[in-house]
Amino acid sequence: MSIGSIVVMEDDETLRLMITAILKKHDYLVFAAANGKIGLDLVRQTKPDLVLSDVQMPVLDGLGMLTQLRADPLIATMPVVLLTSLGERANIRMGMSSGADDYLTKPFLPQELLEAVQTQMRKRVVQSAAQVEAVNSAVKSALDSQRHSLATIYERRLKRELSGALWNTASDNQNDEIHATATVLYLDLINPEWPKLLSPSDLSEVLKLAYTSATDTVNLFGARHVQMVGEGVLAVFVGENDTSSVNHATRAFKSAFALVKSATRVQRHLDERFPGKKLPKFAVGVALHSGPVTIAKIHDPLRFERTVVLPVGETIKITMQLQQRTTHASCAVIASESVIAGHEHMLIAGRQAAVDLRGDGQVVRIAELMGLRE
Numbered sequence: 001m002s003i004g005s006i007v008v009m010e011d012d013e014t015l016r017l018m019i020t021a022i023l024k025k026h027d028y029l030v031f032a033a034a035n036g037k038i039g040l041d042l043v044r045q046t047k048p049d050l051v052l053s054d055v056q057m058p059v060l061d062g063l064g065m066l067t068q069l070r071a072d073p074l075i076a077t078m079p080v081v082l083l084t085s086l087g088e089r090a091n092i093r094m095g096m097s098s099g100a101d102d103y104l105t106k107p108f109l110p111q112e113l114l115e116a117v118q119t120q121m122r123k124r125v126v127q128s129a130a131q132v133e134a135v136n137s138a139v140k141s142a143l144d145s146q147r148h149s150l151a152t153i154y155e156r157r158l159k160r161e162l163s164g165a166l167w168n169t170a171s172d173n174q175n176d177e178i179h180a181t182a183t184v185l186y187l188d189l190i191n192p193e194w195p196k197l198l199s200p201s202d203l204s205e206v207l208k209l210a211y212t213s214a215t216d217t218v219n220l221f222g223a224r225h226v227q228m229v230g231e232g233v234l235a236v237f238v239g240e241n242d243t244s245s246v247n248h249a250t251r252a253f254k255s256a257f258a259l260v261k262s263a264t265r266v267q268r269h270l271d272e273r274f275p276g277k278k279l280p281k282f283a284v285g286v287a288l289h290s291g292p293v294t295i296a297k298i299h300d301p302l303r304f305e306r307t308v309v310l311p312v313g314e315t316i317k318i319t320m321q322l323q324q325r326t327t328h329a330s331c332a333v334i335a336s337e338s339v340i341a342g343h344e345h346m347l348i349a350g351r352q353a354a355v356d357l358r359g360d361g362q363v364v365r366i367a368e369l370m371g372l373r374e
Contacts, residue, residue, distance in 0.1 A: 002029040004121050005048040009039030009065065010083065011057045015106075019052065022110045023117070034058075036065030043075055050120050051080045055095065063095055070099050070243075079120040083108075097222035097241045097251070126373060152181060177295040179238045182224075183252040183339055184293060184311070184319040187214060187259060187286045188232040188326075197277055207231065209269055210282070213262050221255040225295055225311055232323070236293055236311050249290060249339050253347065256286045256333045257372055285326025289364075290339035291315030321357045322366060337365040346373050 006023055010016040011034050020030045031046055033039035036053065037060040043051060051069070055062040062082055070076050082095045082103040092103050101123075104116055189210040194203055211233065215226050218235040225236040235255070237248040267282045293315050298308045318336070326332040340347065350368040357364055 003027045004050065004124075005029040005031070005046060006050045006052060006117065007039055007042045007046065007048045008032045009034075009036055009051070009053040009057065009062065011035055011054060019113065022113060026114060028117070036060030036062060040065050040068055043069065043078060044072070047075065048078070049124050050117060051078055052083060052117075053080060054083045055092070056085075063098065066095060066098055066100060079123060081116055081120060093220045093222060096220050096254075097246075099243060099246050103220075175297045177224075177238075179236075179293045179295070181239065181248075181290060182293040182315070183237040183249045183288060183290045184315050185218065185223075185235040185237065185252050185256060185286060185288055186229070186232055186319045186323045187284045188230075188323060189214065189284070191280045191282065193280045197279055198274070202274070205273075206266075206270065210266050213266055214259060214284075217258045217262055218255050221251045221258065223251075223255070225309065227309070227311075229320070232320075234311065234316070234320075236295065238293075249288075249343055250346070252288055252339070253335075253343065253369075253372060256288060256369070259284050259286055260333065285323060286333045287319050287323035287326060288333070288335040288339045289315055289319040289322055290336070291318070318357060318364060322355075322364070325355070325366070333369040334366055335369055337367075340367060347371075348373055 003026075006028050008016060008019050008023070008030055010019060010032070013034070016032050016034070020032050023030045029048075031042045031048065033042055035057045039051070039053065040060065042048075053062040053065055057065075060068075066080055066082075069078060069080065079101045080099070082092060082100050083106060084092050084095075084103055085106050092100075095103065101120060102116055104112060189207060194206065198206065211228060214233045218226055218233070222237065222241050223235040224238040224240060227234055235252075237252045237255075239248050241251075242248060263282055263284050270279055270282055291314065293311055293313050296310045296312050298310060322334055322336060326334050335347075340349070348370040350370045352365070352367040354363040354365050356362065
């Protein structure tokens with residue numbers, strides 16, 4: 001008896017047969033196609049529970065298929081997992097920004113394939129139950145929407161004050177990007193005990209690995225600007241690529257938990273590279289906060305051909321202060337009320353608190369996030 005139906009789109013016949021065999025062995029009903037056009041027709045005919053699609057295919061590739069699928073109201077909510085090679089990061093970034101639910105990097109193990117499929121199947125079950133719950137929470141949603149609107153008005157006023165007082169006085173500020181509302185993510189990469197246990201060259205190696213892993217992750221989820229600040233990574237997500245179902249905060253949440261997951265890969269490298277060091281466990285602490293952000297472009301007065309790009313504003317400062325409240329003892333994600341508002345339905349929240357970051361009595365409400373609802 002079938003436990004769910006899946007459409008597989010893969011032009012490589014050997015890989016397509018292998019994926020089909022693995023899924024059928026675990027009681028899934030599988031429909032296979034050699035390109036995106038045939039696969040999209042199968043999706044419209046069979047209304048499966050999940051779509052697995054290669055990115056590079058003839059006739060209609062995976063990104064084109066995804067665009068058409070999301071534009072069809074009858075199948076727009078269908079979960080899609082993209083299959084890609086290591087060299088297709090740009091395509092995967094476009095796919096995740098366009099609404100793909102997950103991706104698998106080739107080559108992958110059968111267990112990795114099954115885990116990705118089972119995760120999306122569980123999400124479908126939860127989403128069906130959530131539709132019923134949504135009716136009961138209509139009043140709460142209306143209140144949340146009103147609160148969000150008031151917060152947006154406040155943020156726009158704050159943006160005008162910040163941009164007018166601090167940045168509009170410069171003669172070359174016409175190239176600055178001013179975002180009334182953006183989501184900022186900051187994570188620290190270095191455990192404070194590592195400098196005591198590793199040589200500078202070894203510490204540099206670990207930092208480069210962690211930085212590459214982190215920047216790859218936030219770029220895949222469509223960060224507008226990424227840079228290293230101190231021993232951490234700062235990423236700004238803006239509304240430029242927002243859709244009706246995936247906005248900048250949603251992409252930041254997904255990126256945060258992908259960073260937590262990717263920490264295991266860095267840990268495996270540490271275990272293999274430094275087996276006798278007994279290093280503290282690698283774990284990232286991530287902070288998220290929303291508000292107005294200006295991405296300033298500053299010309300170097302000594303080297304006129306060089307432009308320094310710098311995200312500025314109170315939102316950046318608050319995010320970095322929030323990150324200090326995470327610990328390396330666990331892979332914690334902390335978010336402020338401004339970024340959580342309107343997204344409660346997709347988050348599993350833990351402890352909550354009100355903190356006075358600047359010591360002036362103005363508190364910021366924060367919550368520890370345990371994960372995303374499936």
